[in-house]
Amino acid sequence: MSLRLSTVILPVHRWHEGGRDQWLRAEELGFHAAYTYDHLSWRVPFRDGPWFGAVPTLTAAATATERLRLGTLVTSPNFRHPVTLAKELISLDDISGGRFTLGIGAGGNGFDATTLLRGDAEPWTPRERADRFGEFVPLLDRLLTEDSVTYEGTFYSATEARNIPGCVQRPRLPFAVAATGPRGLKLAARHGQAWVTTGDPKLFETGTPEESVEAIRGQAENLAKACAAAGRNVAELDKILLTGFTPDRNRPLESVDAFVDFAGRHQELGFTEIVIHWPIPDSGFAADQAVFERIAAEAATQLR
Numbered sequence: 225m226s227l228r229l230s231t232v233i234l235p236v237h238r239w240h241e242g243g244r245d246q247w248l249r250a251e252e253l254g255f256h257a258a259y260t261y262d263h264l265s266w267r268v269p270f271r272d273g274p275w276f277g278a279v280p281t282l283t284a285a286a287t288a289t290e291r292l293r294l295g296t297l298v299t300s301p302n303f304r305h306p307v308t309l310a311k312e313l314i315s316l317d318d319i320s321g322g323r324f325t326l327g328i329g330a331g332g333n334g335f336d337a338t339t340l341l342r343g344d345a346e347p348w349t350p351r352e353r354a355d356r357f358g359e360f361v362p363l364l365d366r367l368l369t370e371d372s373v374t375y376e377g378t379f380y381s382a383t384e385a386r387n388i389p390g391c392v393q394r395p396r397l398p399f400a401v402a403a404t405g406p407r408g409l410k411l412a413a414r415h416g417q418a419w420v421t422t423g424d425p426k427l428f429e430t431g432t433p434e435e436s437v438e439a440i441r442g443q444a445e446n447l448a449k450a451c452a453a454a455g456r457n458v459a460e461l462d463k464i465l466l467t468g469f470t471p472d473r474n475r476p477l478e479s480v481d482a483f484v485d486f487a488g489r490h491q492e493l494g495f496t497e498i499v500i501h502w503p504i505p506d507s508g509f510a511a512d513q514a515v516f517e518r519i520a521a522e523a524a525t526q527l528r
Contacts, residue, residue, distance in 0.1 A: 404421060468501050
């Protein structure tokens with residue numbers, strides 16, 4: 225399978241002051257998909273600057289584009305409820321004409337993870353986030369495939385939650401499940417049409433690119449085991465790498481050759497899609513726009 229190239233466009237620009245143009249340009253450049261983060265705020269330098277909502281941004285992008293797939297990387301239970309999220313997703317899938325993919329993960333600490341908590345409340349532990357995620361995903365699956373859902377769980381409930389007419393994509397829009405641990409990989413194996421990783425966060429500061437590749441190889445092998453346990457062939461799932469969080473950082477965007485080398489090493493691990501951040505000056509995602517566009521235009525052909 226040829227490797228697809230996609231991008232992430234952070235929602236930091238007003239729609240009529242450059243925001244719309246980025247999504248249109250992503251389609252012109254031939255990206256397979258353009259995603260955005262689903263956060264209330266994010267880390268420095270973005271925390272104290274403009275940051276727009278993912279769902280309205282993606283709705284606007286759906287009306288502005290025609291072929292580009294759209295999605296979140298990623299949505300989490302940090303501030304979403306499955307019932308209201310399902311209604312928004314069905315609407316997005318309809319408006320986009322069936323071009324939407326939900327990237328979904330357990331979420332993390334910091335940034336917007338505590339925005340909805342009382343000031344004296346402790347942030348959720350990794351176990352608590354995994355517990356919520358384990359209930360969130362199966363319920364969302366039901367909400368997107370059944371006309372009416374009644375459910376009473378530990379964290380979420382639904383009483384005759386109606387979602388007619390359902391998704392344009394059948395039986396529902398695809399889930400791209402971000403996971404590295406056993407519980408998340410089990411959810412990806414059971415409910416995902418794709419798996420997402422950013423690599424091993426423990427290697428970001430002091431690891432080497434070679435160590436990162438081996439760590440990701442291990443994650444892919446664990447995904448295969450989870451799929452086997454769920455009675456699925458791991459080949460059924462797309463494997464998506466969101467770049468910028470491995471020890472390579474932004475070095476793959478320094479030239480077309482550097483990117484082809486980086487992407488090729490991960491293609492050998494079975495990845496079907498590589499996602500690169502749209503350049504943002506004076507941030508951790510700074511890159512030469514001209515080189516970025518050359519990568520979009522030339523790299524996929526070299527990787528076939």
